[in-house]
Amino acid sequence: MTDRSILIVDDERDMLVLLKRSLEPDLNCRVTVVSSGAEALQHVSREDFDLILADIKMPGMDGLALLELVKQDHPEQTVVMMTGHGSIETAVEAMKNGAYDFITKPFDHDALLLRLEKALERSTLKKENRRLKKESRATHVFQELVGKSAVMLRVFETIRMVADTEFTVLITGESGTGKDLTARAIHALSPRSGGPYVPVNCPTVPEQILESELFGYKKGAFTHATQNKIGLFQEANRGTIFLDEIGDVSPAIQTKLLRVIQEKEIKPLGDTRTISVDVRIVSSTNQNLREKIRQGTFREDLFYRLNVLPIHLPALRERREDIPLIASHLLEKHCASLSKPLKGFSPELMGMFVERPWEGNVRELENVIIQGILFSGGEEIQPQDVRLERLTYAAACLPEDVFQGMVYKDAKEKTLQQFNSAYLGRILAETGGNITQAARICGLERQSLQQIMRRYGLTAEGFR
Known part of the structure; x- marks a missing residue:
């Protein structure tokens, strides 16, 4: 019972x-x-x-x-x-x-059972939402980054340690994993938190404009330069500049960035003198910079200057036990921002959340939840409200190019890791983290299920 x-x-x-x-x-x-x-x-x-x-x-x-x-x-x-x-x-x-x-x-007995089961599901949902809300507020929201998996707890600890230093930091990870939030957390926890934080989204600024934006220019340096302009490095003086997607900058800009790191000074366009700046540089990329170095499109010396303190953010599919917690956090956040009453997720939808590969990571999950808040007419967001198709486990476990460059043994282990995370994650979500029920559904003994969960880093607490 x-x-x-x-x-x-x-x-x-x-x-x-x-x-x-x-x-x-x-x-x-x-x-x-x-x-x-x-x-x-x-x-x-x-x-x-x-x-x-x-x-x-x-x-x-x-x-x-x-x-x-x-x-x-x-x-x-x-x-x-x-x-x-x-x-x-x-x-x-x-x-x-x-x-x-x-x-x-x-x-009518069958009708009675159906109505009461629906009412009980509503109570379970409310209870789960309260628990996740309490959990996220208590210990699992770190500077807007959400998670309690072992890999994210290591990320949080790394952020705390690097924040106290003055060294450059390179944040790597797929798009949507929270690189910008990580950079903000480093600044907020650092001795420079009272100074400016200046984010620069490098790919969105055309190359011919990026240099003048970063370093500034003197009046008359080029056509339409009708007055002096202070660059972003000067704006970030005594603070932090965040160079988002550094892998997209041109070799010419890379050379100038290397000089800033080495000399701690900049030269505005059209100026004959240099200006000293006191800036900490945090950068990010979703690209393989070592591969770009081999291709000759990224300077090796700049890479080592940027990568003094590396932080890698895991993809969402690599920390599936965090998905219920993240989803609850985003739901509360966006119900408030959209002035909508707080809703819940149906058990079926939460199971689908846990099993999806989430190629767009947390950003993709966030977009889906916003759709659900806007299109759901009831207290629960259902799968049809967000137009998610149920994936086969093959699709969930084997994203495109997942085995690229891997030997057979490693590819097999990665397949097992992702299959077990997806398959067991869905069942644990459906049973609210009840291992006895989950084992019965899987056709396993309880102890066997627990051994598999331990091997692949799954905990029941993440689904309760």
């Missing part, structure tokens, strides 16, 4: 016996029965129930009065009302006052 629980309130003893006897095995839950509203309040004050099923017509405190009192202290409590056919208007009133649903007597 799961840890799901229902409190049933009805003054008819035979009804209580019947419901307890049928619902416990059919819904796989624990059922507590009481015969009055007063008794129900006593139980609610001592215990959290996933669902309260209450009759509307009862002597003394009726169901509507009970609903009002429960909602005062427990506004998110899921309550389903029971009513006779002649009291539909009263049941609708109960819905307006916060009841999740109502069920008419006499019951």
